[in-house]
Amino acid sequence: MNFDIHVMIDTIWIVFKAVPRTFLLAAVILILGIILGAVLAQVKLRRIPIISTLVNIFVSYARGVPLIVHIYVMMNLLPDLGVSLLSVFGVTMKPHEFPSIIIVIVTYALLEAAVESENIRGAFQSIDPHQIEAGKSIGMTNRQNMIRIIIPQALSVAIPLFLNAFLKNIKGLSLAFTVGVIDILAQARFAAALSYRYLESYIAAALVYWLICGVLQTIFNRVEDKLKFGAVR
Amino acid sequence: GNGNTSTEETNSEAATTEETTEETTGEVVELTVAVENASNPLSFTNDAGELDGYEVDVINALNEVLEGYHLNIESVSAEATQVGLDTGKYAFIGGGLFKNDEREELYLFPEEYTGVSTIEIFKRADDEEIQTLDDLVGKVVHPVTPNGGIFNLLTAYNEENPDAPIDLQLGESGNFAQRFQALHDGVSDAVVMPSNLGANDIITELELNVTTADEPVQVNPTYFVLAKDQTDLKEKLDAAIAHLKEDGTLAEISEKWYNENMFDYELTE
Amino acid sequence: MLTIEGIEKSFSDNKVLKGIDLKVNRGDVVALIGPSGTGKTTLLRTINFLEKADKGTITIDGLTADCHNVSEREIIQLRRKTAMVFQNYNLFRNKTVLENVMEGLVVVQKKSAAEAEAIAKEQIELVGMSDRLNAYPMELSGGQQQRIGIARAMALKPDVMLLDEPTSSLDPERSAEILKVLQKVAKTGMTMVITTHEMNFAKYVSNHVVFMEAGNIVEEGSPDQIFNHPQEERTRRFVQELENPFEV
Amino acid sequence: MLTIEGIEKSFSDNKVLKGIDLKVNRGDVVALIGPSGTGKTTLLRTINFLEKADKGTITIDGLTADCHNVSEREIIQLRRKTAMVFQNYNLFRNKTVLENVMEGLVVVQKKSAAEAEAIAKEQIELVGMSDRLNAYPMELSGGQQQRIGIARAMALKPDVMLLDEPTSSLDPERSAEILKVLQKVAKTGMTMVITTHEMNFAKYVSNHVVFMEAGNIVEEGSPDQIFNHPQEERTRRFVQELENPFEV
C-alpha cells in the first residue's frame, strides 16, 4: 500500500486553512436555520390553517429533494432574483457577478430550516404542558415563557440534534463547491491533485473533521449536562 | 515515497500473494482493474446499463492476448480509482492518465501508451486573440476543477510565469456542456480542456460558436497506471499492448470511439 | 374583588362546570370543597385562564373579561392580578428553589435581581425551606415542592391567590403553620380562593365556604352555616362524614 | 413479613435515612408519620429498590437482600412481592385508565387479557372510577389519578403494599371509602406500609404507628401509645398540634 505519513501531516496543515471559513459558514447556516426552523415549527405545532399546509409543502420539498438539485436550482434562480432585487435599490450587477457565498448561505439556511423545524417540533413534544402553565400562571407573556421556561427545557433534547445538524452541514458544504466555495474537503482535493496523494489527503481531511467534532462534542456535552436540572440518571 | 515505503510494499506484496494463491485457476491470475464510471467516451455505463467505452474495449482486447493474467474491470468514481490503486485493491487503473514526475514516483507506467490526450484551448470562433496559453493572461478562464491534468498544467504555467499569471479560478467547472455554453455566451473567454472527452459532439449538438485554438497546448500519451509492485504484470502488459498496436486492434477501437486513429498524433514531449 | 358569572366548561361531551356564579370580596378567604372530580381545579384554572371557559364572565379588581372572547393582552393583565398554587406543584424544572420564587418578580414585575432575591428569600423562610435554596425541584420531597409552590405565589403579592389543595402533601404541623401564614396575608387584604380537602381548615380559617358537586355549587355560606346548619341534604351527608370518618 | 435493618441513605452529603430498623408482620397496617422532608418517601422507595440504600438489609417474605450488593434478579423478585402507590401518582402517561391497571397483570403476572380486564375493572369500580375507563391520566383530576394509582397497586394483589400518602388528594368522604377498602384488604393478610399526614387514619385504621423525623425513627408503637401516651417529647409536640391545629 502506498501511504506516506509525512505527506499526510503536511496535508493536514493545508487542509486546516479551510477550517475557519468552513466552520464559520456552517455556523451561520445553522443559526439562521434554527431561527427560521423555530418559526416553522411553531406554525406546525399550532396548526394554523393554510400557512401550516404551505409550511408542510416547503419542508417536504426542502428535505425530499437532493441537495445537488437544490444547489443547481438556486444557483440558477438566485442571481437573477437577487440582481433584480438589487436593481430596485439602484445597484446594478450582472447575474454572474452575484456573490456565490450568498447563494450558498441562502440555499443551505433554507434547507437547514426545514430540517430544524422537525427537530424542534420533536423537542417541543418532550415538554410537560404543566410547565407552560406554571409560567403563564405567574403572569409571563408567551414570549417570556418561551425564553425562560420552554426553550431551556427543550434544549436538552435539541442540543445533540443541533450538533448532528452542524456536522451534516459542515460536510454538506462540499457540494457548495459547485458554486466555488472551497471547504475542507475541497482543500484536501486540491492537495491531492497536486501531490497525487489521494489516500493521504482524504485521511488528513478526515482527521481535521474529526478534530472539529471532538472539540464541539466536548463543549456540547458540557452544555447538555448543565441542562439536566438535578435529574441524574 | 520516502521513509516507510519499504514496509508498505511488503504489505501489498503479501496481499497480492494471497490473491495469487486463492484466486488462481490454473496458470491465470485474476486481477481487478478500475476505470471511471461516468467518463464518456473513455468508460461509462451505456443506455443498456452496461459498462462501455474506449478503455473498456481496450482492456477486453488485452484479456485476449495477455499472458498469465485475467483482468476484471470495476467501474468506480475517478477519486475511487486512485484510492483503490493506492491501497492495492486495483492492479491498474484507467481514466486517460498521463505521465508526470509525481506519478512516476508513486506508480509504475507501462512503456506502451494506450491513448492520447490533446489539451486544447477552446474559444469563441470569432475571437482572434487567443491562440496560446500566454494569450489567456487577463482573460476570463472558465473555472477549473482541482483534480486532474488541466489544473496541474495551468498551475505549472503560473509557477513558471509568476509576474504574469493566468487568473485561475478554482471551483466545480460544471458539466462539459455548461462550460461551452458559458464560453458561447461570453461568461468566460476560454475553456482549457482535453479534446477527447466529447467536446466536438457538444459543440455540434448545441450549435455553439466555439472552436479550438489552432494548435493543441499539449498532446500527451495516456497510460494505464500500475501499482508499484506489479512489475511482472507490467512486462506482460507491455507485450500485450504492443501486440494490439501491431495488429491494428487499438487503431480500430480508436476509430470506433473517436472517429480517428489517435495513435497518428505527434506527441508534444 | 373577584366575580364570576355563568361559567360553563366542557371537555368534549363531559360537562365539568355547569354554570358557576361566585362573588368574592377583598380579603375574603373562600374555601372550595367537594368530592374528587367535581370541577374545583377546573374552576380555579378557568379563573386563571389556563382553561378557556365555554361561557361566562370573570371580573377581577374591576376588570371584566368575557371568557369566550378575550384577548391575549387582557388575559395577561388579569393573570397578573392573580397567582396560582397548583395541586401538583408545577415548579419550573429547570430552575432552583430560589430561582423558582424569583422568576416572577424579575421577569414579570421587573424588580431588580437584588430586590427579588430578598423578597424570595423571605418567602422561602416563611415556608421553612431556607436550607434548600439551590436544590432543583427533582431533588425535593413532595411537601417541600408544595411549599415552594406556595412561596412562589405569595412572593408575587397578587390581589387574588388561587390555591389548589395547598397543604395536601404537608403534615398537620407544617400545614397549620402555612395556613396561619396565609391567614395573616389575608388580613392585609389579599383575597384567596382555596380548594381543600382539609375540612378543619375550611371550618376555622375561611370566612366563606363553597360546596361544589358535579360541576354545580350546591351550597355556600359561612363556615358555621355549612358545617353546623347545612340547608341541603347532600351537604349534610358530606359534612357528616367528617366527624369521624375512620371509626369502623 | 417485612423486615428492614440498618438502612442508611444519603443524597450527595445530605444524609436522609440514618439507620432505620423496622419489623412488620403479615397483615399489619403500619402508618409512617412525620414532618415533611423527613425521609418517609425515601424509605418506601428504598424498600422497593427504586432508591439504592447505602447500607442495610431488606427482607420480604423470607427473601433477604443486602441493599449494597443485590442482583437485578433479586430486585425483581422482591419487587414482585410489593406494589407501590406514588405520592405524585406516576400513572403511565401513554396508557388509559384501564390499561394502567391492566398493565402489570398482563405483562408481569402473565394473565390473559380477558382475565386482566376483569380484575382491573373490579378494582377500578372499588375506587369509583368505572365511568372513566378510557381516559388518559392527563384528563383526570388529581384525586382521580390518585385513585387509579391505588387501583393499579391493589390489582397486583402483592404481599406488601407501599402507599405514599394515598389519600392526600381525596376528599374526606372518598378518602374514608378508600381506607375502608384498604382495611378490608389488610384483613385478608396483605401487609401495608402507609405514609400519611392524615392523623385520623393513623389513629383509627393502622395497628402500628411509626413516627419519623430527620431520617430517624423517633418512636413507634400502637396508635394508642403514640397518640395518647407518647414517650418522647418530640412525638408529644407533633401529636398535640392535631387536636385543633387551625383554631387561632
Added chain:
Amino acid sequence: MRQVSYLLGGDAVDFGFILETLPTLIRTLPLTLYIFFVSAFFGFILAIIVAAVRIRRIPVLSQLMAIYASFMRSTPGIIHIFVVYYGLPVLLSNFGININNISRMTFSVVALVLYNGAFIAEILRPSYLAVSKQQHEAAISVGMTSWQAHRRVIFPQVVPIALPSLSNALIDLLKDTSLLFLIGLIDIMGQANIIIANSYGIYQLEVYVAIALIFWLLSSVLVAGLHALESYFGRFLRKEG
C-alpha cells in the same frame, strides 16, 4: 437551437426528455430501496446499542462509542465509503483475513449502517432522556423488568419526541445511497449522473427535475408513514392539548 441551462432564465424544460428518463431512473429503484431498508434496519439497531451504552455510561465502552459517534458523524460519507471499501481489506489482510471478494453491496451497506447509526444514536439518546424517570419507576414498581418497562412504557413515549428527527435522518439515508456511486453501484442518483455524463450535461436540468420528482415522492411516502406512527404513539399527547 437548444440552449443549455446554466441559467434557467428563458430556457424551456424538455418535458419529453423527463418522461423518457423516468423509466431509466426508476429501473434502479429496487437497488436504492433495498440498500435503504437494509441500512435503515441495521443502522437503527446499531443506534439503539450505541445510545444505550452512552445513556448507561458503561465505562470504556461508553467512551469508545463516543469516539465512534464523533468520527462517523464528523467525516464525509466519501471518506467512509473509501475507508470501508478500500481501507478495511488492507487492515484485515494484515491479520491474514481476505475480504476482497465480499460484494460491493455488502461494503456499501456496512458503510451506510456505520454512518447513519451514529446519527440516529444521537437522536435516540436525548429523546430517551427526555422521558421522565418517574415513568420508568412506575413501571418497575409494578414488577416489570427494565426491558418490559422500556418496551411498554418508555419507548412509546420516546417515539413522538424522536420521530420528527428520525424522519430527517431517514430522508438523509435515502439520499446517502447516492454515495455508493463512488464505488460503482448504480442507484437513482448514480443513474442520473450517468445520463448527465453520457449527454455531456446537455440534459442536466431535465435529469434533475426527474430525480427531484422521484426523491420528493419517495420521501413524502416515508414521511407520511412516519407521521402515521407519530399520531398513533402521540395519542396521549394530544389529549394533553
